[in-house]
Every structure is written in C-alpha cells, then in structure tokens.
Amino acid sequence: MFKSNVGGIDRILRIVVGLALIAGFFVYPQASYRWLFLIGILPLLTGLMGSCLMYSVLGFNTCPMKK
Numbered sequence: 001m002f003k004s005n006v007g008g009i010d011r012i013l014r015i016v017v018g019l020a021l022i023a024g025f026f027v028y029p030q031a032s033y034r035w036l037f038l039i040g041i042l043p044l045l046t047g048l049m050g051s052c053l054m055y056s057v058l059g060f061n062t063c064p065m066k067k
Contacts, residue, residue, distance in 0.1 A: 002051035007062035011047045018044025 006014065021040025028034060046052045055061065 002049065002053075003056070004050040004063055005055045005061045006046060006050050006052050007064060010062040011050060014043040014047030018042070018047060 018040040021037045022044065025034060025037035025040070028037070050063075052060075
C-alpha cells in the first residue's frame, strides 16, 4: 500500500517513543494534559508500518538503498 521509507533505527525509535507516550497516558490518569499522550499513537503506527506520510511529502527516506 505505502512505500517503506522508515529505516531500522528510525523505526525502533518511533516504536519506543510511541509506547512511552501511550504508557504516560495510563501512568498519569489525573493529568489535565493526559490527551497529549495519545499523540504516541502516530509514531507507534508509523514505526510498525514502516511508512511515514510526512516523509513521503517531504521526500525523506531513511531506509537503506537496495542496489
């Protein structure tokens, strides 16, 4: 469906940051800014899928080139 444009280290970082933000949603249930932790869904999904829409728009690609 989407062309893979997120490389290995980039994917790992996105997954870790996404999971940390989502965990913050559950760790701080009384925080008034709790909804901001749900932003972690975006890096988690792009890390799992290996494709980032903004990278496509801006022309970035962190995947290793195949020769």
